[in-house]
Amino acid sequence: MITSHGRHPGTASQTGQAQQAAQAQQAAQAQQAGQAQQAGTAGRHRRLALLLGATVVLSTACSSANGSVTPVASAPPASSTPTFSTTSASSSVPVPASSSLITAASSSAPTKPASSPATLSKSSPPATVAGCQAVSLAVVALRGSGAAGHQYAFLQFTNKSAKSCTLTGFPGVQLLRAGAPLGKPAARADKPVTTVQLAPGRSATARLVDDSTCQAEKSDSVQIIPPNQTQKFLVPLSIRGCALTVDPVIAG
Structure with missing residues (x-):
């Protein structure tokens, strides 16, 4: 359809x-x-x-x-x-x-510190103490006790300055009577020499030995020259004018 x-x-x-x-x-x-x-x-x-x-x-x-x-x-x-x-x-x-x-x-290896160059320190030399000048000294002669055939005296050097100074060696010694020399100057003893440092007010002493067996007259003074100086000190001292021997200065 x-x-x-x-x-x-x-x-x-x-x-x-x-x-x-x-x-x-x-x-x-x-x-x-x-x-x-x-x-x-x-x-x-x-x-x-x-x-x-x-x-x-x-x-x-x-x-x-x-x-x-x-x-x-x-x-x-x-x-x-x-x-x-x-x-x-x-x-x-x-x-x-x-x-x-x-x-x-790497982490455990020890680390060596850098070494710094060695520094040499120079120590300053000790200050040198000058020798005692005659004007810085007070000088006296002290009579000591005697022994058979000997008489003794002690020559004392005192630092009267405000600075330390040194004494070394033998003083010069000559006995006097009425201003004139009595006998010969003192001979130096055969003893070692030392340097004595004297602070202000400190003293050094040299022993004087007199062979009193002679029949010489006695002195009324003594002329003293400090070690390594030329100035003379005249101080009272009465001992026989026989042969003299002087020791080097020591502390005290």
Whole structure:
């Protein structure tokens, strides 16, 4: 039977089914294309992730060989890119044993301090004390006790200045009577000589020995010259004018 439009009902039904089949086939092809595109994108993402992981592994291995690990900043992930953790890759890279030993040896090796050049300190020489001048001395003659055939006197030199000074050696001695020499000047005794340092107010003494076995007259004074000086001191002293011997000055 033919409709008003001139088409057979069975023909229209077949045409509709053919269109639906075509549309279904197009939809399946579109779905397959989308799945293929997603698979390609996922494959690219996996390759990118593997490349990034290999870069981190190589960087960690190089840093471990030098004795220190330098963190590598990862690029920010894309919105559709899966996030991969690099912690397991970093921790799974073995550190060479030789670098650990070198690092331990370097840290435990003692550090030798830099030696500074030796400094030689020069000590200043001790100040030299000058010899006592005659004007700095007070001189007296003190009569001592006698012994069989000998008489003694002590010639005393006192530093009356404000500075220390020294005396060394023998004084010169000559007995006098009424201003005239009595006998010969005193001879020097065979005794060692020492230097005596006199602080202000301190004294040194020289012993005078008189061989009194002679029958000479007695002196009324004695002329004394301090050691290494020329000025004469005239002081009272009464002993026989026999042979005289004088000792070097000593402290006291």
